[in-house]
Amino acid sequence: DQQVKQNSPSLSVQEGRISILNCDYTNSMFDYFLWYKKYPAEGPTFLISISSIKDKNEDGRFTVFLNKSAKHLSLHIVPSQPGDSAVYFCAASHNNAGNMLTFGGGTRLMVKP
């Protein structure tokens, strides 16, 4: 039972354009959501997060949107850069679980120069 799903295994975007990565979840207990970026041979690195009390969080080129009624979140990267090419994971946690994260399957983003 996959509680966090990323339905697009890959995404290709032109440099300078917007990248939109999507994530769906089923567990209504989740109240904290994160996006991680992973390069080959490295561990995931934290990108941005959002609490369920918000519907948007912005950090530079990265914005995460949360739609609780649809149990959906998305990561927008504007403008996309070739260095953004990586695998992106969304992850979720609930208040009692703290750092015990449930991850989606990942989306490989390729930003073409």
Added chain:
Amino acid sequence: ETGVTQSPTHLIKTRGQQVTLRCSSQSGHNTVSWYQQALGQGPQFIFQYYREEENGRGNFPPRFSGLQFPNYSSELNVNALELDDSALYLCASSFGAGGSYNEQFFGPGTRLTVL
């Protein structure tokens, strides 16, 4: 400040053997979580250790066990290895456990291959 380190980088074992993977947490962190990432999938939570005690466990059988030491470094032990145990094993360290999320930092992982 030293980041999270893991050893070894790669490991090859045969089915039925036992393996121990090691993780050194980031300076000042007292919590270590272990994840298994199979090829093409996202990381799956195995268990978490907080101040040398197991603090939570995912859906993994008892042959997956762990330890945390007084310096907060940690080991993941897997007995009776199966082919499906082939994966990248990630550890992540943070300060504090339970309650709300505390930022955690991942190591580069250990790639385990079971033949």
